[in-house]
Amino acid sequence: NAGVTQxxxxxxxxxxxxxxxxxxxxxxxxxxxxxxxxxxMGLRLIHYSVGEGTTAKGEVPDGYNVSRLKKQNFLLxxxxxxxxxxxxxFCASSDPxxxxxxxxxxxxxxxxxx
Amino acid sequence: AQSVAQPEDQVNVxxxxxxxxxxxxxxxxxxxxxxYVQYPNRGLQFLxxxxxxxxxxKGSYGFEAEFNKSQTSFHLKKPSALVSDSALxxxxxxxxxxxxxxKYIFGTGTRLKVLA
Numbered sequence: 626n627a628g629v630t631q632x633x634x635x636x637x638x639x640x641x642x643x644x645x646x647x648x649x650x651x652x653x654x655x656x657x658x659x660x661x662x663x664x665x666m667g668l669r670l671i672h673y674s675v676g677e678g679t680t681a682k683g684e685v686p687d688g689y690n691v692s693r694l695k696k697q698n699f700l701l702x703x704x705x706x707x708x709x710x711x712x713x714x715f716c717a718s719s720d721p722x723x724x725x726x727x728x729x730x731x732x733x734x735x736x737x738x739x
Numbered sequence: 740a741q742s743v744a745q746p747e748d749q750v751n752v753x754x755x756x757x758x759x760x761x762x763x764x765x766x767x768x769x770x771x772x773x774x775y776v777q778y779p780n781r782g783l784q785f786l787x788x789x790x791x792x793x794x795x796x797k798g799s800y801g802f803e804a805e806f807n808k809s810q811t812s813f814h815l816k817k818p819s820a821l822v823s824d825s826a827l828x829x830x831x832x833x834x835x836x837x838x839x840x841x842k843y844i845f846g847t848g849t850r851l852k853v854l855a
Contacts (some may be wrong), residue, residue, distance in 0.1 A: 629782075658842065664746075667847035668783075669827065675840040685840065717780060721841070726771065726833055728843050730782040 626650050629731035637737045638706045644659050646701040647676045648716030648736050657699040661712040706738045741766045741834040745846035752820045760815040760849045762830030771833035772790045776826050820853045
């Protein structure tokens with residue numbers, strides 16, 4: 626049971642480069658999320674999706690774009706990477722129909738922008 | 740808007756002693772509250788949740804949490820700490836949006852260090 630899988634796990638980018646983080650979940654969850662984790666700031670929501678073809682902005686959406694073309698996948702894009710986007714990125718998913726709506730996380734993607 | 744606060748950046752406890760990691764919340768309506776644990780270089784793992792009912796919630800690895808409505812708190816507890824419990828702990832609340840959809844708000848995390 627894979628759960629939530631993120632690729633790549635580690636990446637180093639140069640300022641101005643672009644890249645896409647891929648998240649895949651095999652739990653048939655409707656909702657998916659991208660968070661970033663920075664020291665002393667906990668987890669901050671970047672974007673989220675409540676179903677295939679839908680996306681919405683979270684707390685810190687600037688500099689990121691997302692797409693949810695398939696229910697099981699949620700992509701996070703950085704069009705022009707900046708050093709401030711150096712962070713650990715977590716994808717997560719949840720089932721709105723499940724009692725308690727537990728959110729499940731991937732293992733994280735470590736991104737460094739130099 | 741809903742929010743959670745974890746007032747302690749770090750908690751130190753001796754192995755075998757009881758531990759408490761604090762969380763307070765601010766919500767409108769009935770809260771859905773969660774605790775997660777993060778080990779180094781790993782994702783967040785679900786520990787337990789409160790939806791309704793019994794104020795004492797039991798979870799994984801011997802952890803439990805006490806929901807206190809009057810104090811708006813949801814503290815994480817364990818009767819006897821293990822060195823392997825050393826990790827980063829996050830409290831979270833479910834935030835229902837006007838559209839009827841929801842998202843999760845996380846605290847800033849508390850690092851638990853259990854000393855042998």
